[in-house]
Amino acid sequence: MTELAQLPLARQRGLQVVERATKLRAGVVGLGKQALEDHIPGLLGSDAAELVAICDSSGEVLREQQYKLKVSGYTDAEAMFAAEQLDLVVVCVPHNEGRRIVELAAVHGIHVLKEKPFATSVDEAKQLADACKKADIRLMVTLQRRFNPIYTSFPQLADQIGTPMMVNAAYTIHTTDPSEGWRGRSEQAGGGCIIDMGYHLVDMLLWYFGLPDRLLADMSVSARPDRSYDTEDTALIHFSYDSGLYGSLLLSRFIGPKAEEIRLIGNKGIVHLERGRIRRLTNGGDVVESLSRKQAWPSAAVSQINHFCRVIEGMRENVSGPSENLTHLAFIQSCYESARSRAHVNPKELL
Known part of the structure; x- marks a missing residue:
């Protein structure tokens, strides 16, 4: 047409x-x-x-x-x-x-x-x-990911699994040498897997569930003891909400193979999102419905450019503007503060 x-x-x-x-x-x-x-x-x-x-x-x-x-x-x-x-x-x-x-x-x-x-x-x-x-x-x-129908479908499926109880998320890739380039130096990168690749999963969690009320983070800079770097190669973040929802986020630029998932467990089912696929399951693990997507490169990048042009022209909403990203930095900064203090941090206090 x-x-x-x-x-x-x-x-x-x-x-x-x-x-x-x-x-x-x-x-x-x-x-x-x-x-x-x-x-x-x-x-x-x-x-x-x-x-x-x-x-x-x-x-x-x-x-x-x-x-x-x-x-x-x-x-x-x-x-x-x-x-x-x-x-x-x-x-x-x-x-x-x-x-x-x-x-x-x-x-x-x-x-x-x-x-x-x-x-x-x-x-x-x-x-x-x-x-x-x-x-x-x-x-x-x-x-x-905000322009990918797999990710935009998540809230619709989440509405069908009753009261959310727990969420597990992970994003991992394998980088042979975490010290290589500017990403291995905190002076230039501002941090490692949390602020860099982890930004995408942080965005999804905040988009779906909002800023948590407390979090506790641990991180590693020791995946390659034979290399010199000061940005975290792996981080495990526990977070929770006053509503009762709680969960964990695993981020790593050393653990392979490349994988990405968000799994939300409710009292009437599960939503499991992976790269290119999202499924709604029973609590016993049977698939109720599934959606998958294969896209030709570089369609996601083109969609993003076109959307931003329409934002400039006043035709589309800016879904990831400055005000929205303040919460992202509150989450990320709280992770680093928690890892340093070895204590829970309320990211909302940073705002």
Whole structure:
């Protein structure tokens, strides 16, 4: 069916439909793996944005990508923002550099799609939220699972399992050398598996259940004693709510194979979410219903870019903006405080 044939149905459903005359002009700061494998292919596949400029502090990396992409290149973000008429920028830099780039973009009135995490602390998150508000720019954190029907189906199935009792979540991958690159140094990364890869599962737990009333965290920096690094390779977090719901979250960048799951147990059934599949089961383990999804690469990245463009244009809700991500940093900072103090922490007190 053509787009023209779909318009009456879209209008009938109350969707705002705009015939796009021009694409939004986009830049990318930071040409690491995430940018090259997700965000740049997403921009190239988008019908809402076009890539016009890239930036990386490495001249060698920049020249290689300029040759491939045929766009303007810069080794300094401020120079790119001053020279290019950008509508949005995708920021994919080490965590300690994110604040500077976001603040520069705000000064130039450029909307920001920020690779997670939003910030490295609650205070930094509050300051960045204020900067975005004062500059009247939209900022959205890259949380791709919010655009995946497997994950959006979770609340609907959870409504069918009675009173929630317990939730178990885990996200693990195997990194041969946790000390490799800037992610092994807390000065640059702000932490390890909790603030980095764990941000996605933290987002899901907060989306589904809200900020817990207390948590207790333990973590390891000893998976490779023959290597020198100070960011946690593994963390186990216990959390609970005054409602009676409680659970655990296991995060690791050393435990293989790569796996991701959230399992919610209620008094009338279970919801089990895995990568690419979600099932509702009886308490005895029999499958009641199941939904699976296979998607062609890089459709998730394209969907995210297109959604953010519509956020900028006022056509879509910003599902992961600055205010929403304050709770993420409260959860994460509480984990680090709990691990240091070996005591329960109430993340709500940080807000």
